[in-house]
Amino acid sequence: MTTKTHVLALDQGTTSSRAIVFDQQGGIVARAQHEFEQLFPRPGWVEHNPEAIWRSQLRAAREALDLADLSPGDIAGVGITNQRETTLIWDRATGEPIANAIVWQDRRTADLCDRLRNAGFADTFQQKTGLVLDAYFSGTKINWLLEHVDGARERAQRGELAFGTVDTWLIWKLTVGRVHITDATNASRTLLYNIRTGQWDDELLEHLSIPRELLPDVRPSSEVYGETDPELLGTAVPIAGVAGDQQAALFGQMCMTPGMAKNTYGTGCFMLLNTGNKPRTSKHNLLTTIAWQLGDEVEYALEGSIFIGGAVVQWLRDGLHMIDSSSEIEKLAASVDDNGGVYLVPAFAGLGAPHWDPYARGTLVGLTRGTTAGHIARAALEAIAFQTADVLEAMHADAGMDITELRVDGGAAANDLLMQFQADVLRVPTVRPKVTETTAAGAAYLAGLATGVWTDRKQIAAQWQVDRRFEPTMSDDRVHKLRERWLEAVKRSRGWEPTAG
Numbered sequence: 001m002t003t004k005t006h007v008l009a010l011d012q013g014t015t016s017s018r019a020i021v022f023d024q025q026g027g028i029v030a031r032a033q034h035e036f037e038q039l040f041p042r043p044g045w046v047e048h049n050p051e052a053i054w055r056s057q058l059r060a061a062r063e064a065l066d067l068a069d070l071s072p073g074d075i076a077g078v079g080i081t082n083q084r085e086t087t088l089i090w091d092r093a094t095g096e097p098i099a100n101a102i103v104w105q106d107r108r109t110a111d112l113c114d115r116l117r118n119a120g121f122a123d124t125f126q127q128k129t130g131l132v133l134d135a136y137f138s139g140t141k142i143n144w145l146l147e148h149v150d151g152a153r154e155r156a157q158r159g160e161l162a163f164g165t166v167d168t169w170l171i172w173k174l175t176v177g178r179v180h181i182t183d184a185t186n187a188s189r190t191l192l193y194n195i196r197t198g199q200w201d202d203e204l205l206e207h208l209s210i211p212r213e214l215l216p217d218v219r220p221s222s223e224v225y226g227e228t229d230p231e232l233l234g235t236a237v238p239i240a241g242v243a244g245d246q247q248a249a250l251f252g253q254m255c256m257t258p259g260m261a262k263n264t265y266g267t268g269c270f271m272l273l274n275t276g277n278k279p280r281t282s283k284h285n286l287l288t289t290i291a292w293q294l295g296d297e298v299e300y301a302l303e304g305s306i307f308i309g310g311a312v313v314q315w316l317r318d319g320l321h322m323i324d325s326s327s328e329i330e331k332l333a334a335s336v337d338d339n340g341g342v343y344l345v346p347a348f349a350g351l352g353a354p355h356w357d358p359y360a361r362g363t364l365v366g367l368t369r370g371t372t373a374g375h376i377a378r379a380a381l382e383a384i385a386f387q388t389a390d391v392l393e394a395m396h397a398d399a400g401m402d403i404t405e406l407r408v409d410g411g412a413a414a415n416d417l418l419m420q421f422q423a424d425v426l427r428v429p430t431v432r433p434k435v436t437e438t439t440a441a442g443a444a445y446l447a448g449l450a451t452g453v454w455t456d457r458k459q460i461a462a463q464w465q466v467d468r469r470f471e472p473t474m475s476d477d478r479v480h481k482l483r484e485r486w487l488e489a490v491k492r493s494r495g496w497e498p499t500a501g
């Protein structure tokens with residue numbers, strides 16, 4: 001058992017980089033957060049500057065350590081969790097990125113996905129990777145960079161370039177020896193990794209024309225991968241845990257046994273259901289993904305990825321200026337008794353699970369002269385819950401197991417009106433834990449397990465505590481009517497754009 005009792009979690013998200021110091025009780029000792037710029041060079045494109053990701057993350061880490069008033073020598077390990085699928089390629093010799101990172105929300109490769117689907121490859125990709133052929137995942141983004149950045153393909157073939165998701169980039173930057181690795185959860189989001197054999201897959205690499213030389217080694221989610229450069233945090237600290245942010249949240253929510261599910265209400269919404277040690281192929285347009293790999297043991301999850309969740313609230317705030325802060329939406333939505341027949345389908349980046357339509361666009365229907373800002377606010381919150389209900393229904397059909405409660409986290413899970421409506425339309429209780437930084441907690445636990453801060457999963461599961469449980473109260477008939485109208489609105493949003501951008 002280590003005498004070091006704290007863990008630093010780095011949570012590199014889509015809009016901000018966070019760093020949180022946890023103690024051995026799973027309590028938060030200090031946190032720091034920095035937003036960074038979102039780049040939208042063309043409609044449907046979303047990029048990040050790799051150096052901005054790195055700088056904001058390093059700054060947050062240093063500040064959290066300062067605030068914790070611990071010396072870095074008290075930190076047993078660093079856990080990394082990250083926005084997934086976002087794709088970076090850099091030069092192995094100089095560390096220089098060859099282009100901006102292409103973010104998971106970016107739709108520029110939708111036509112390549114169509115071509116691969118039309119060539120009959122969808123089943124192969126689904127069987128091997130658990131994913132659907134969508135622009136969301138890294139594989140087609142890597143292909144795009146190799147095709148469009150001058151000389152990139154030749155340099156990649158010569159082994160001069162490195163690909164990574166954000167975890168890989170951060171570990172490269174944090175380590176003296178430029179460690180080039182990822183973990184199995186992140187690898188399972190690339191369209192290149194065979195989740196059954198645990199290997200990069202040559203056939204898929206060929207379909208996407210990606211040279212193997214680009215790829216990092218794939219490692220379990222909890223072990224020591226290397227040490228941080230002492231110049232960065234004041235001393236060398238072992239990097240000891242890595243997981244994609246949604247898998248880390250599943251771990252942090254202690255959904256450790258088959259049938260346990262969580263939904264994270266951040267920019268998007270991501271529901272994951274633990275399905276145990278066998279991958280289950282979805283027949284209802286969900287993803288099969290690696291939940292975590294501990295040693296040689298791989299556990300799997302079904303996932304429903306919703307591209308726009310809390311971001312619809314941000315849009316009401318920053319786009320329409322209807323509210324000044326995200327939390328104000330609750331009061332505005334509560335100013336009306338119901339949605340007044342208004343439905344908002346926030347297909348701003350196409351639709352993810354279970355519809356997978358990159359050509360869908362945002363749609364607001366059912367407006368009358370009596371429609372108020374309150375109705376629109378309510379429709380926005382309800383849309384988050386309806387999308388989640390569509391995913392839960394698909395999950396139930398796929399998994400054939402009863403989901404008896406949904407553990408919730410993420411920024412919008414603070415909204416009581418949303419959480420009650422969510423329980424109502426799911427007909428399943430929603431349960432909010434006391435520590436809602438579950439993503440960072442998951443990364444901290446993974447790192448702490450590898451460095452002796454915690455001995456086993458049982459010990460950490462005991463740290464999870466309920467803040468509030470929302471029970472379903474709405475009549476079945478009303479739920480049915482509301483969801484029927486919602487699905488009608490979804491139909492109208494579909495196929496709106498002739499090209500994905």
Ligand SMILES: Nc1ncnc2c1ncn2[C@@H]1O[C@H](COP(=O)(O)OP(=O)(O)O)[C@@H](O)[C@H]1O
Pocket residue numbers: 013014015016265266267268309310311312313314326327328329330410411412413414415
């Ligand atoms: N009280 C609230 N009601 C509804 N949405 C909220 C509330 N507070 C925050 N949000 C939304 O939650 C999101 C931020 O959550 P967070 O978990 O920090 O997201 P991310 O990790 O994706 O950046 C934002 O989109 C914001 O609009």
Ligand SMILES: O=P(O)(O)OC[C@H](O)CO
Pocket residue numbers: 012013014015082083084085104244245246266267268305
């Ligand atoms: O950065 P977040 O929290 O919006 O999560 C993004 C997901 O990992 C995308 O798959």
